[in-house]
Amino acid sequence: MALRDYNHPYVTVDLLLFSVIDNELAICLTRRDQEPYKDQYSLPGTFIHEDESAEGAVDRLLKDKLHLPDSIYTEQMQTFSEIHRDPRDRVISIAYIGIIPDKDMVDVPWMEWFTIGKSNVGSYRLVSVATTASNVPTAASAATATSEPPSFLSSNLGFDHDRMLGIAIERLRSKIEYTDLIFRFLKDTKCFTSQGLRELYQAVIGKEINRGNFTKYQMNTYIEHGLINKTGSVVVGRGRPADTYSYIGGEKLWIKY
Amino acid sequence: MALRDYNHPYVTVDLLLFSVIDNELAICLTRRDQEPYKDQYSLPGTFIHEDESAEGAVDRLLKDKLHLPDSIYTEQMQTFSEIHRDPRDRVISIAYIGIIPDKDMVDVPWMEWFTIGKSNVGSYRLVSVATTASNVPTAASAATATSEPPSFLSSNLGFDHDRMLGIAIERLRSKIEYTDLIFRFLKDTKCFTSQGLRELYQAVIGKEINRGNFTKYQMNTYIEHGLINKTGSVVVGRGRPADTYSYIGGEKLWIKY
DNA sequence: CCAAAAGTGTTGCTATTACACCCATGG
DNA sequence: CCATGGGTGTAATAGCAACACTTTTGG
Numbered sequence: 356m357a358l359r360d361y362n363h364p365y366v367t368v369d370l371l372l373f374s375v376i377d378n379e380l381a382i383c384l385t386r387r388d389q390e391p392y393k394d395q396y397s398l399p400g401t402f403i404h405e406d407e408s409a410e411g412a413v414d415r416l417l418k419d420k421l422h423l424p425d426s427i428y429t430e431q432m433q434t435f436s437e438i439h440r441d442p443r444d445r446v447i448s449i450a451y452i453g454i455i456p457d458k459d460m461v462d463v464p465w466m467e468w469f470t471i472g473k474s475n476v477g478s479y480r481l482v483s484v485a486t487t488a489s490n491v492p493t494a495a496s497a498a499t500a501t502s503e504p505p506s507f508l509s510s511n512l513g514f515d516h517d518r519m520l521g522i523a524i525e526r527l528r529s530k531i532e533y534t535d536l537i538f539r540f541l542k543d544t545k546c547f548t549s550q551g552l553r554e555l556y557q558a559v560i561g562k563e564i565n566r567g568n569f570t571k572y573q574m575n576t577y578i579e580h581g582l583i584n585k586t587g588s589v590v591v592g593r594g595r596p597a598d599t600y601s602y603i604g605g606e607k608l609w610i611k612y
Numbered sequence: 613m614a615l616r617d618y619n620h621p622y623v624t625v626d627l628l629l630f631s632v633i634d635n636e637l638a639i640c641l642t643r644r645d646q647e648p649y650k651d652q653y654s655l656p657g658t659f660i661h662e663d664e665s666a667e668g669a670v671d672r673l674l675k676d677k678l679h680l681p682d683s684i685y686t687e688q689m690q691t692f693s694e695i696h697r698d699p700r701d702r703v704i705s706i707a708y709i710g711i712i713p714d715k716d717m718v719d720v721p722w723m724e725w726f727t728i729g730k731s732n733v734g735s736y737r738l739v740s741v742a743t744t745a746s747n748v749p750t751a752a753s754a755a756t757a758t759s760e761p762p763s764f765l766s767s768n769l770g771f772d773h774d775r776m777l778g779i780a781i782e783r784l785r786s787k788i789e790y791t792d793l794i795f796r797f798l799k800d801t802k803c804f805t806s807q808g809l810r811e812l813y814q815a816v817i818g819k820e821i822n823r824g825n826f827t828k829y830q831m832n833t834y835i836e837h838g839l840i841n842k843t844g845s846v847v848v849g850r851g852r853p854a855d856t857y858s859y860i861g862g863e864k865l866w867i868k869y
Numbered sequence: 870c871c872a873a874a875a876g877t878g879t880t881g882c883t884a885t886t887a888c889a890c891c892c893a894t895g896g
Numbered sequence: 897c898c899a900t901g902g903g904t905g906t907a908a909t910a911g912c913a914a915c916a917c918t919t920t921t922g923g
Contacts (some may be wrong), residue, residue, distance in 0.1 A: 365620045366693075366704055403621060405702060409693035434691045434706050435621075436666035445662060447623055447706075449691050507891065550875080568913065581736065594874025595920040807902080825886065827903065851901025852893040875917070884911075892903070 359375065364436075364445040368412045369433065369516070370419070371523040372453040372461070374430055375540050375558040376484050379528075382520065383421070384459055384481075384512070384514045391442045393511025396481075398520075400448065409449045409595065417453070421461050427541045429453040440515045450555035452526065454539035471524065479520065521560040526558050534608050537581050544602035548590055549574050552600075574600065581605025621693075621702040625669045626773070628659035628689065628780040629678070629710040629718070632815040633741055636727040637784075640678070640779065641738075641769070648699045649770030653738075655777075656723065657705065666706045674710070678718050682771050685796040686710040689780055697772045707776045709783065711796035715741065728781065735779065747828055785817050792839050794865050801859040804846055806831050807855075831857065838862025 372383040384396040401422050403412040414425035432450040440446065455461070458468050469481035510519065515587045530536050541547055549570040556573075557564055564573075577583045582605040589596035629640040641653040656677050660669040671682035689707040697703065712718070715725050726738035761826040769777065787793050797812045798804055813830075814821055819829075834840045839862040846853035 363620070363622045364662070366623060403693065403704070403910070405621070406695065409691065409694055409704070431690060433688060434666065436660065436706070438663065438665055440868070447660070449693070548875090565913065565915085566875080567877075567915080571878090572912075589875095589920095591920070592874070594872080595876075597875060733902075766880095805902090823902080824886070826887080827886080828905090846893095848894070849901070850895070851899080852903075854902060870923105872921105872923090874919100874921085876917105878917070879915085881914090882912085882915105884909100886907100886909075888906085890903100890905075892901100894900085894902100896897105896899090 361450055361587050364447045366403045366409075367400050367446055367448045368403060368409050368416060369448045369450045369519065370413060370416055370429070370453050371398060371450060372455065373503070373523075373527065373540075374458045374467060374468070375555050376453050376458050376470055378554055378558045379472070380470045380524070380529075380558050380561070381458060381470045381484060382481070383458070383466050383468055385465050386467065387513055395511065395513040396467070397513035398450075398516045403449075408595060409451075413451050413453075420463070421466060423455065427453055427455055432519070432526060435515055435519065438516065448514075450523070452523050456542045471520075478517065479524070484591060507599040531556065531559050535577075535602075535605075538582070538602045541602065546586060546588075546590075546599045546601060548597040548599055550597060574608075580609050613736075621704045623660045623666075624703055624705045625660060625666050625673060626655045626705045626707045626776065627670060627710050628655060628776060629712065630780075630784065630797075631712050631715045631725070632812050633715050633727055635811055635815045636729070637725060637815050637818070638715060638724050638725045638727045638741060639738070640715075640725055642722050643724065644770055652768065652770040653724075653726075654770035655707075655773045658705075660838050666708075669793060670708050670710070677720070678723060680712065680717060684710055684712055689776070692772055692776065694772065707780070709780050711793070713797055713799040717826050725803060728777075734782070735774065752839060762814070762815055766800070771773055783797065788813065788816050792859075792862075794857045797841070803845070803847075803856045803858060804853040805853060833866075837866050845866060850853075 368552065374381050374383070383399070385399050386396050387393055399416060401412055401416045401420065403409055404415075407415065407468070409431070410429070413429050417423040417425050417427050417429075429451045432452050434447065434449045436447045438445065445594075459469075468484040470484055471482040472482060511517065537552065537556055537559065538544060540559070541552070544553065550566075552574070553564055553569045556569070574583070578585070581603070583600045583602050586599045586601050588599050590599055624761055631638050631640070640656070642656050643653050644650055650797075656673060658669055658677065661672075661724055664672065666688070667686070670686050674680040674682050686708045688784045689709050691704065691706045693704045694700065697705070718725075725741040727741055729737040729739060752762065768774065784793065784826050794809065794813055794816065795801060797816070798809070807823075809831070810826045813826070831840070834857075835842070838858045838860070839861050843856045843858050845856050847856055
């Protein structure tokens with residue numbers, strides 16, 4: 356039987372782009388301006404074209420819709436194929452997780468950030484992050500012409516994106532423990548402190564970590580796996596100056612300790 | 613822009629069906645009888661129909677191609693979307709892992725089992741498993757009419773199925789450690805011994821585990837997480853009778869110990 | 870010199886491993 | 897009564913968490 360004999364669905368990629376904002380994990384969403392799910396928030400996504408892989412589609416999405424370089428870290432999460440997940444037509448979506456160190460790298464009016472509160476099980480409390488000076492004038496207003504943007508969403512995204520978000524957060528929180536994912540959140544990978552890295556770590560997993568132990572064990576584990584180096588320089592502040600580290604690569608994955 | 617304006621690829625599911633045969637992890641493959649990759653082995657797969665999800669397609673595949681009930685354990689693994697992964701046309705494939713306790717449950721001539729040797733990195737040595745009495749007469753011969761089946765394959769499957777196999781084995785080996793996956797390999801989930809479970813465990817991870825510790829700690833961990841019970845009965849054999857256990861469910865996932 | 874912040878040490882608990890020992894059965 | 901296998905104990909080690917102590921700066 357020839358391939359052409361089969362009917363087949365549309366395929367998209369959806370991106371769960373994360374960052375840490377004010378010590379809280381945050382997700383980048385867009386408000387839908389048309390049906391279905393008009394005025395609800397959803398993940399940025401795009402159809403996969405004939406001449407590109409899913410990864411290619413994600414890179415194009417990053418460039419065209421988010422105005423980001425395609426060097427952004429992304430990884431495939433899971434594929435969603437329920438028949439009616441898009442009420443318009445049969446659409447299968449491959450969800451990707453992305454991480455950027457700074458929300459302001461996304462400087463387009465149609466994308467907005469929401470922090471993910473220290474959540475209870477199941478659904479998350481998404482709190483709108485004030486738009487930056489740079490994109491306040493141009494947008495946010497344009498996207499919200501019809502009605503004011505909510506200050507928070509009780510995790511009520513369009514399509515099956517709520518479910519995707521839950522799975523993504525769970526995945527992030529677990530992979531942080533045995534991979535180098537945390538370094539994707541770093542604004543300056545060539546000079547950071549134990550304190551700075553710990554704050555990111557805490558934001559992602561949503562709980563506190565003992566300061567002393569983090570410096571002693573976690574940083575040492577990263578060093579042992581060739582992921583980071585002590586730079587030798589220090590950062591002065593209120594108290595004793597902090598050692599600084601530099602991310603250099605090494606093993607991306609390890610069995611914890 | 614309407615959905616219909618987009619060109620879109622075909623979508624299939626491919627199944628990596630595993631079992632343990634003679635204390636070795638094994639994979640169920642089919643020999644291709646047409647181009648591309650004619651006479652090479654590949655994973656069973658099928659196109660996703662309009663009226664079914666990917667999971668639905670996997671269930672249909674299980675039923676129609678493998679003559680298995682759709683109660684077989686399956687889980688989504690990863691989606692493969694490289695443009696030329698199928699030389700005929702643009703085909704995206706969602707790979708699923710499946711597990712059955714007994715190779716003889718697959719009783720069709722066009723499927724064959726290969727054990728996965730204690731492997732080195734990268735590729736695996738797949739060794740053909742002698743077909744069972746029940747399907748020797750009907751098939752194996754039919755499928756191999758053109759040329760004799762190799763006694764082993766140096767992991768040279770059609771399409772990108774080599775890569776899928778590698779990822780699947782890695783996934784199995786790691787998930788065994790913190791999930792109840794191992795119980796999917798059990799022929800009798802209501803009566804098994806520590807010894808029996810350990811042999812399956814060893815087959816999957818490809819290395820030995822200390823007997824005493826497995827009985828003491830691993831079995832206890834399962835009990836503590838509500839996965840198994842001691843039945844109270846024993847199995848007599850050469851030496852001291854072995855306690856038997858029953859799989860009852862409980863948490864499917866736990867953070868190790 | 871004192872508060873603040875960061876590095877480092879101590880202690881106890883728990884998990885993991887290796888190994889030994891004892892127990893129950895069949896021959 | 898002894899070989900065989902299976903359950904259980906012990907000791908050494910390593911990982912982890914809580915917490916205390918020391919170090920180095922700024923005010």
